[in-house]
Amino acid sequence: xxEGVIAGLAVRRAGAGRLGLRHARALNLQQPPRxxxxxxxxxxxxxxxxxxxxxxxxxxxxxxxxxxxxxxxDGWRAGAGLHAVSSSPLDQMNTYKTAGYxxxxxxxxxxxxxxxxxxxxxxxxxxxxxxxxxxxxxxxVVPGAERQxxxxxxxxx
Numbered sequence: 001x002x003e004g005v006i007a008g009l010a011v012r013r014a015g016a017g018r019l020g021l022r023h024a025r026a027l028n029l030q031q032p033p034r035x036x037x038x039x040x041x042x043x044x045x046x047x048x049x050x051x052x053x054x055x056x057x058x059x060x061x062x063x064x065x066x067x068x069x070x071x072x073x074d075g076w077r078a079g080a081g082l083h084a085v086s087s088s089p090l091d092q093m094n095t096y097k098t099a100g101y102x103x104x105x106x107x108x109x110x111x112x113x114x115x116x117x118x119x120x121x122x123x124x125x126x127x128x129x130x131x132x133x134x135x136x137x138x139x140x141v142v143p144g145a146e147r148q149x150x151x152x153x154x155x156x157x
Contacts (some may be wrong), residue, residue: 051089054132056100058086069111073156078108080124088096088132091139098141101129114156 028128051057066123084102109118123145130141 006127014079021077038064048078050094052090053091053094056086056088058084060084072084073114074112075109076108078106078142080104090141096139098132101144103127103129103144116152116154118150118152118154120150120152122150 040051061081061083063079065077065079067077069075069077082102082104084100085132086100090098101132103123104127105120105122106124107118107120109116111117124147126147128146129144131144133142
């Protein structure tokens with residue numbers, strides 16, 4: 001049985017901007033919790049049943065957004081979030097698994113006279129993590145994405 005939870009909250013005070021919070025989480029309630037130790041080193045799995053290779057048991061994220069733009073769209077907006085993923089088995093026999101990880105992302109933008117300047121940073125703290133490669137490269141891992149800095153300039157017509 002697969003169940004999920006998505007919740008949202010937005011608070012707006014007159015003249016003070018808007019603070020938003022969003023949380024999403026998927027739960028698999030039929031599987032008992034697994035024990036894991038932190039770190040990047042591949043961990044040996046317990047033999048309590050075969051789990052799908054490359055699929056983490058838990059993943060989720062939370063994002064907080066502060067929006068101080070005026071009704072015409074001019075002003076500042078900033079946000080930050082956390083994305084977390086639990087360990088993933090590497091092969092069908094669940095012999096080894098990757099370690100879980102969490103990354104922090106952030107963004108900020110300013111809009112004035114239909115011009116928007118936006119900056120986003122993915123994996124803000126340059127966290128090192130491994131991703132499972134099931135299928136073509138079954139049982140192997142690849143490094144997760146390093147820090148990425150994205151700049152976007154746009155004009156509304």
